[in-house]
Amino acid sequence: MPGFIDGMMPIQLLAELLLIIAIFILGAMILDKKMGIHIPMLLQAVFVFIAGWWYYKYRIDPPLPFSVRAIYQVMISVGIFMWVSSAEKGWIEFKRPIIAVLDAKTPLTWWVRAVLLVVLPLSASGMTYINLAPSLSEPIELRTVHPAPPAAVKVHGKKFPLQTSESPFRIDENGEYSDHVQDAHVMDNPFDPDGIDYMQNVKEGGEIFFQNCHFCHGDNLNGRGLYAFAFNPIPANFTDPGTLAQLQETFVFWRVAKGGPGLPREGFPWASAMPPWEQHLTTEEIWKVILFEYWHTKYPPRTWGEE
Amino acid sequence: MKRLFEGGMRNKQLLSWVAVVVIVGALLLPLVISIPLLAQEFEEAALEQAAAEEIVGEEVPVQQIGRDVHYGDEGIVQGPPAPVTSDNENDYPRYNFESRVIIWVATQQHLYYGSFVLAVPIFVMIIEFIGMVTKDRSMAKKYDTLAYDFIKISIVAYSITAILGGVLVFTFMILYPTFWTYMTKIFHPAMHVYVLLFLAESGTLYIYYYGWEAMKEGLLKWVHLTMAVFLNVFGTVLMMLANSWATFMMSPAGVDAEGQYLGNVWLAVHNHLWNPVNIHRLLGNMVFGGGIVAAYAAYRFLSAKNDEERAHYDWMGYVAMFIAVAFLIPLPFAGYYLMREVYAYRQQMGITLMGGLLAWLFIIQAVLIGALFLTTNYYLWQGMERMRGAERYQKYIKYMTFVLIVCFLVWLTPHTMVMTPTELKEMGGQQHPVVGNYGVMSAKNGAVNIIITTTILSFLLYQRCNKIPTVSWARYGNIALWMLFGGAFVNIIWLAIYGYYIPANVRVGLSVPQVVSTLSCLFIGTAINLLMMRGAKPTGPVEWGKISVRSQYAIFMLATSFTWMMGLMGYIRSSVRLHWHVNEVMRDNSPWAFTHTIGFAANMISFNVLFFWVTLLFVFWLGTLGTKKVVVEKVRVVTVPAPATSH
Incomplete structure (x- = not known):
């Protein structure tokens, strides 16, 4: 994949994001309107979330610090929420599989719920462990780069x-x-x-x-x-x-x-x-x-x- | 008899004109007060008088002349130097607790309530006026009820403000007596005026509130509105006086380098940052007040028992939100002006704020500002659900979300990133070569202008959701709107890129054409849109109350963000003095003259926000007590009601 062009980097990044979203929207539209394949809202949302994560983690070089990626990922999540819940119709469609899993009325949803009930607490405890485990790396330091000058x-x-x-x-x-x-x-x-x-x-x-x-x-x-x-x-x-x-x-x-x-x-x-x-x-x-x-x-x- | 009658008519006309002149004059009063030139004339007159007295040769005691630290003029010393305090019980009496934290809470709570009760009467006045000039009687009645609903909430808050003001003064006297004595020696005349104005404001407010029913018709209604004008003039001047004490502490004037008072309180009031803070606070109060009332409406909406109530409080929330957002749009520009003046006053202070010690707090502010605009857009999109025909525009939401989120990412990308030393090494420097470019002002100005312009676009789409234009030039109108917004986007983005290639002082000037683009979209776009919608074919009524509960939580989020941001920015403004009570004049020698850690400050702000909202819930609850069952007419609104401030 070609790298970032020196001198054009900020604009290139925005243009690439625009391109990704354009392909995504166009693709979903063609699938839906021309081929009759409707991708569920939840799946679309998951795709956007993962695409954002991938882009900021692997596309940008040198790698971004975790704090910045975390901010970006939260913002992407907020954007996804705003998009799926902006109209009642989309929101109902988005929630439907989640509610179906919580209700667990079919064997499949029952199993998905059971797995999630095990996996989610385990992931939470795993993340807690990673955060609390003593690390050899130096702590984060907030530096003030522009010192206030004397008069x-x-x-x-x-x-x-x-x-x-x-x-x-x-x-x-x-x-x-x-x-x-x-x-x-x-x-x-x-x-x-x-x-x-x-x-x-x-x-x-x-x-x-x-x-x-x-x-x-x-x-x-x-x-x-x-x-x-x-x-x-x-x-x-x-x-x-x-x-x-x-x-x-x-x-x-x-x-x-x-x-x-x-x-x-x-x-x-x-x-x-x-x-x-x-x-x-x-x-x-x-x-x-x-x-x-x-x-x-x-x-x-x-x-x-x-x- | 006939002559008398004709004379009566003329008199009535004359009276109307006198009333208009009085109202306009009263509204201009705060402006006149804020002109610094008048202050200097007073100073010159005092010096001339002193010189004249010397010429006359009367036995005048030898007068010491001091030079004003800000204005540079000479004046007669009329007060002792600023006291040099030390860490002892006389200068800083204390409990077994940090005094600064106590004063912090007292000040913040007083400011929260103060802002609220200053802002609400301003838009009550506007809404009452709209109600009076609206020809549709049912709409006029609705506006009047709305205005009354608003003032009803603020009346309890008014008493709390007064109580908190008392708490604040006592806290100053008890915990910081030396500092307080110094301040009163300079500001005592202004403080007395403050107290008198407070009395006048209270009197006016109570007559205004309790006289609502008795003065609802004819000439008395105009008298009632005039009282609202005076209420607001008193309130605004009160706020300006209180601001002068806070800004004196940041940018003192009217004293010499030793802190000796030079006898002209007018100059001390007119210090360098006074007017920028006045403007910023006035706008900020309106946003805050609108947010709180909207939250009240959301609270009532969520607890409503029937559709009528739901419809009424949905509408109330919408109007309050509208007011908040209308004033939110110019607020960043007022903030920009304030910061510019801070830099002009002391570069050091400016850098401490935005580049140095307090810069991380500005990142938090950026996040909150972005959140405010995102929430506003979200609320408007949710509001589209009230109208049939909105589907035409809902398909654009995903594109607008994308634009908003991308701009938000640019807006909050920090110039200096929080990272571990390992990440720092991997990155090869403090600034990231790709996204680090978003950390500078040029990108941020572009991003925030695009965010605001997109918000305006959301509003225009909202306005036309349930209408199909029928004017013959509708097609050209749409083209004009496309061109206007397209042109604005291109201009803003192009200038943001161009800003990287020119010197900083020229770049600062680029913000002007960017803002002009944004404001053009606001004014010209709204005007074209309104003209296009004249006689438009409705696709259905605005079904007030038919809105998701998410929209109401968005209102809560908006109001809480306002509160948090106000606490944050207040802290930043105050702590930029560092170890000074009065900047460069009176040093803070208490044990608490250090700057708190960001974490501690954030916790304190959160505590203040929580405390305020808990007490406010009490106020809301009081508002529901003793409420007569309001018979709310089934809303049959065709046009979207919007206060006059929209165009």
Whole structure:
């Protein structure tokens, strides 16, 4: 089966689900109207339930965590209930085999009921056992991925208010701070000796990145560097639209300068191996490496002003 | 005599106009109060007066000038600095129990009942008005009875609200005396106004309720309606005053950095988050009130002894649900505005709420919001069973269910997932490369707009279930509706995808055209639908009472979800202050200045919900006592009754 196409994954998933449901509805309709075979409502419901479970368990790669699959499966069940019980006719049809089993008026339904009466409590006890049995796996940890930043941060003796500070190197040809300079030069060659100051700073930032950061954050800035999988969780993936792209440049400045030890108490326990880079880099070097990271990922830093 | 008569007519007209002006003026009063500009003018006047006094050279004691923490203006210090408390019996007297939990329960219960009794008179006023202007006398009578039924439930709840208000004030005074003293030093004038307004509201409410029969005809009926207007104006201003104390604690104003009061209570009231909270609470109260009344109707429906009662309470539940949903649709946008203002006030506060410490609670909120819309759709689909001819539209339900469920899945996919370290390693990072993309705002905005638009579609289908349009342009009307909804879906989905490729601050702006698409479907779609249904051929009456019991349980679910969500969001709003009584001004030094675990908070919210519903059942039961056997006319409704709010 073909995999998910890079860059199209979210839409592809929705399209595939749409296709599965369309085939299901069309198939049921053809069977019913053209061939006179009516699939009982209960069976249709069971089919949708299993199809959903199969899709999320086996189709999606890498595998989804159980918590997410559980949420999805509950939602699929809710959807099935809404569908079968939306009209009285369908609801009666759906309930009919269940009630027949509970009434047990035929030998077949009697046997089904007897088996269910044994299997259901056994499954419940089995699940209870699995849940309660001591396990060697580490417990689930709720991490707060976006820590709330302080109002200001002090780096190398200078105070930077996070709401108002600006990168000294995000400057246009006139030497003025500009939110648009990156857009204008995103395709430029950083090694061009005639490049504007902004591109020279990007290049220097890149050098700093490859001397210090890429071991963990990766040469594609995707959080999969040489050492990445020695950490748990692995380092931040800057190409993800949920990381750098969501943040103000000053927020990243704070995180780089203060590293894991500088994280606020409110989200404790933090699991970050990030060193406080202010102990190794100058303020200017920190700003430059951030400049490079934004330039390389093509995401502009978040701003709060009007565009 | 003739002249007098003519004069009388003119006077009557004049009186009507005066009445209209008074009603409109009264309704505008809360708006006028909420304009911040007026507050600043007061401040400037005070400073000018102070300057003038100095110029005159009278012996004025040296006045300390402080700078307002929010507005940045200078003002004369008129109060002590915010007290620095410590963990002792003087600042925090205590029982052998967590004081914060006690205040939590007291506040939440007061808020539940307060919201209910503030909301119900608003829609009682609307329904009474509809009854008065409805020409069909039997329908007019039905509306009037309905309005009376509504206010009857709230009258007992009103006493409970007052009692709980007393409990709350005493709890503050006993458990948090230092903090309470500080607050009263700033807000005492507003608190006195609050008490007076409460008296006025009580008086008006009792005359309004007990005078219903005596004032049911002619001019007196209009006087009665005017009382409803005043009742609501008093109630709304009361709520706004109480809101100002809560929002002052989040985003203080009118004090300097030391917490010293600068003498203008108007500025303290007009703090940064006051108006966003006012709007959000007003809409939220309507949704909540509608939900509770609908639950009451469902309770009466399920316990009804005959078809007439069943028909009446089915209809009552429908109208109440309709009100709840009508206000539920703009509620997320008001919430969005509030959050935007929170971010604008303090980025830190915004991130703590939505990205940081409290973010997991927002996931729960997302689940509840989704559940509300799913339940609403389900109720409407169940309602189709009341009408013959609905089969034409019931076949679309499975498609709408699919759309709703898929959008719901996107809506509640967390950006950061709960997983074991083993799963984390398998996944290769905190964000999943496929479904992780649904965790960001762009996807969620798209999903929630599609959910709302589908709900609107369900409603339009419901409206036309038992009618076949006869207007000559019916075909074009249907095409227009298809295009409207199709266009909205395409626009919303396209913008959701486009949002991934543009900077965050531009993306925020994309929500506007998405919302415009949704609201266009609501207003234009409903308008086209109503016009198409003029003179439509009925396929049968709306058979009120012929609805499944599942629909009534759906109402209970809806009402309980409202209650749970209100408890949850109230907790989030309050706990975002972290270790501050008054943000950045007065620190909370009690032993309980930590943020509770999510599990503890969820249990507390559930306890509050349960407590509220148990006491509410008592209120419902009281509502059934002393009820005269209402002779309910056999309902012969052809048109679907919908309050004026629908279009």
